[in-house]
Amino acid sequence: MRYLRLYLCFLRFSAGKSMEFRVDFFFRIVMDLAYYGVALGFFHLLYLHTPTVAGWDVHQARVFVAGYIVIDAIHMTVFSNNLWILPSLVNKGDLDYYLARPVSSLFFLSLRDFAFNSFLNLIFAGGILAWALASYPAPLGAASIVFFLLLLLGGSLLYFCVHMLFVLPVFWTHSGQVLTSLFYNVTRFMERPDRIYRGWTRLLFTVLLPFGVMASFPARLLMEPFDPWILAQFAAIVAVFFLLVIGVWRAGLRAYSSASS
Amino acid sequence: MNLPLFRRLFALEFKRAFAYRAEFWLGFLGNALTQVAVAYLLWSAVFASTGAHSLGGLTLRDLALYYLLVPLVERITLGAEMSHISGEIYDGTLNRYLVYPVSFFGFKYVTSLAQSLVYAAQMAALAGLCLWVFGVPPAFRFTPGGIALALAALMLGTVLYFSLAACLEMIAFWADNVWSLMVLLKMVLHFLGGGLLPLVLFPAGFRAVLELTPFPYLVSFPLRFLMQDITAAEAVRGFAVMGGWILGLSLLAGWIWRRGARQYAGVGI
Numbered sequence: 001m002r003y004l005r006l007y008l009c010f011l012r013f014s015a016g017k018s019m020e021f022r023v024d025f026f027f028r029i030v031m032d033l034a035y036y037g038v039a040l041g042f043f044h045l046l047y048l049h050t051p052t053v054a055g056w057d058v059h060q061a062r063v064f065v066a067g068y069i070v071i072d073a074i075h076m077t078v079f080s081n082n083l084w085i086l087p088s089l090v091n092k093g094d095l096d097y098y099l100a101r102p103v104s105s106l107f108f109l110s111l112r113d114f115a116f117n118s119f120l121n122l123i124f125a126g127g128i129l130a131w132a133l134a135s136y137p138a139p140l141g142a143a144s145i146v147f148f149l150l151l152l153l154g155g156s157l158l159y160f161c162v163h164m165l166f167v168l169p170v171f172w173t174h175s176g177q178v179l180t181s182l183f184y185n186v187t188r189f190m191e192r193p194d195r196i197y198r199g200w201t202r203l204l205f206t207v208l209l210p211f212g213v214m215a216s217f218p219a220r221l222l223m224e225p226f227d228p229w230i231l232a233q234f235a236a237i238v239a240v241f242f243l244l245v246i247g248v249w250r251a252g253l254r255a256y257s258s259a260s261s
Numbered sequence: 262m263n264l265p266l267f268r269r270l271f272a273l274e275f276k277r278a279f280a281y282r283a284e285f286w287l288g289f290l291g292n293a294l295t296q297v298a299v300a301y302l303l304w305s306a307v308f309a310s311t312g313a314h315s316l317g318g319l320t321l322r323d324l325a326l327y328y329l330l331v332p333l334v335e336r337i338t339l340g341a342e343m344s345h346i347s348g349e350i351y352d353g354t355l356n357r358y359l360v361y362p363v364s365f366f367g368f369k370y371v372t373s374l375a376q377s378l379v380y381a382a383q384m385a386a387l388a389g390l391c392l393w394v395f396g397v398p399p400a401f402r403f404t405p406g407g408i409a410l411a412l413a414a415l416m417l418g419t420v421l422y423f424s425l426a427a428c429l430e431m432i433a434f435w436a437d438n439v440w441s442l443m444v445l446l447k448m449v450l451h452f453l454g455g456g457l458l459p460l461v462l463f464p465a466g467f468r469a470v471l472e473l474t475p476f477p478y479l480v481s482f483p484l485r486f487l488m489q490d491i492t493a494a495e496a497v498r499g500f501a502v503m504g505g506w507i508l509g510l511s512l513l514a515g516w517i518w519r520r521g522a523r524q525y526a527g528v529g530i
Contacts, residue, residue: 022437023435023436023437023438023439024436024437024438024439024440024441027436027438027439027441027442027445028441030441030442030445031441031442031444031445031448034445034448034449035448038448038449038451038452038457041452042452042457042458045458045462045463046307046458046462048462048464049307049311049316049317049462050307050310050311050316051310051311052310053303053306053307053310054306054310055310178287178288178291181287181288181291181292182287182288182291185291185292185295185296186291186295188295188296188299189295189299191299192299192302192303193306195306196302196303196305196306197302201298201302
């Protein structure tokens with residue numbers, strides 16, 4: 001309850017802050033809409049040349065694309081600004097102010113800035129998902145769709161955890177730029193169906209760097225016959241990565257040398 | 262034109278590009294290799310599902326080399342991220358350029374060009390290594406004439422992107438932050454320039470419209486000379502369209518600069 005009240009405070013402060021740069025507020029909305037347009041346009045053009053990709057037709061691919069757009073929008077709204085600023089807080093020693101507060105520092109630093117401009121995009125992303133589901137030729141069922149949305153939330157949590165694991169080495173390296181830039185490059189692997197990964201690339205992108213799991217597995221569980229192994233793997237990976245983030249965060253705090261770092 | 266000063270500035274920027282070697286190479290390899298890997302895996306799946314040998318005249322090996330060259334071409338044409346003109350307007354550090362004895366745009370372009378040349382060396386090294394290991398795929402033909410025209414297109418591409426980005430960066434004279442606008446430009450450029458999907462796979466009507474915009478000339482146009490996928494008439498028309506855009510955008514950038522500088526307070530935040 002205390003954390004819920006705290007999060008409502010974060011929302012209030014973030015709402016005020018987001019209107020500080022009004023033109024940028026508008027540009028960011030346009031930027032994210034362009035990202036959605038490019039994602040949908042790419043798959044539309046691809047399917048002009050092939051009836052299926054990795055076993056999915058164009059309708060299934062639209063649901064998958066809408067799924068990863070929603071995951072991206074949730075990340076941009078809830079986590080992205082916070083993770084962007086974290087390396088600077090560590091390097092300048094500004095983390096001290098947050099460690100002294102009587103709440104979980106990981107909770108505080110991961111969630112304190114809520115991006116209201118991206119929240120508008122999350123609504124657009126939700127609209128794209130609704131369109132993709134409504135135009136899907138087979139009946140999906142309300143319960144399946146609710147389950148799919150819950151899995152997308154799990155995919156968002158996993159995306160946050162992987163992003164965090166690319167940021168946290170800053171406690172030791174004191175330079176977050178290379179890994180952050182590498183993270184944005186490897187996110188491309190989330191934007192393609194997981195079945196394109198075979199052999200060692202499958203192990204890499206569904207276990208070690210699970211980008212192939214985040215949006216593909218929820219889409220498979222929605223549109224294909226139920227496979228408990230897929231659900232179990234998805235849940236296990238989300239849980240392991242969440243615990244890993246907590247472990248690395250604690251190890252990072254032990255290595256943190258405050259203002260002199 | 263203060264040529265000795267520009268030469269010195271160029272040499273300085275050239276050295277600066279190598280100052281953080283690990284970041285320089287990791288950033289470059291991370292972008293190029295992930296782009297090739299994801300494209301190769303996707304197109305392997307597409308070829309497997311269609312059973313075709315080629316799409317739009319491109320085999321899987323052609324596409325692999327194409328996707329390797331795209332990030333390299335983009336790094337060259339995009340240069341040094343416009344050296345953060347908007348940031349300098351915002352924090353007031355633009356002041357120093359106003360008292361420099363050289364043209365502001367000349368200074369910024371030389372800075373960007375030095376970075377582009379470093380990236381061109383990277384491109385030559387990586388592409389050479391890949392061609393040596395994997396051989397030349399069927400759609401590519403590396404002739405001296407084709408390479409010379411590709412280099413000319415790349416060189417003009419650096420000027421075209423510089424002019425385009427300068428116009429957008431200088432919106433910072435009126436807006437508080439244009440970072441997202443620059444990201445938007447790169448995203449649109451990557452897609453409509455043929456970076457995400459070769460333009461030959463776009464519908465013909467849409468491609469004809471695209472050829473009137475600056476985007477294809479910043480990504481796929483230089484590569485068409487290496488693929489011998491361009492007629493003399495198309496090449497002449499392409500260079501003419503590029504020239505037109507460079508002229509138009511340069512005039513626009515000059516106009517925005519004059520208007521913006523009049524209301525620039527130089528205080529910063």
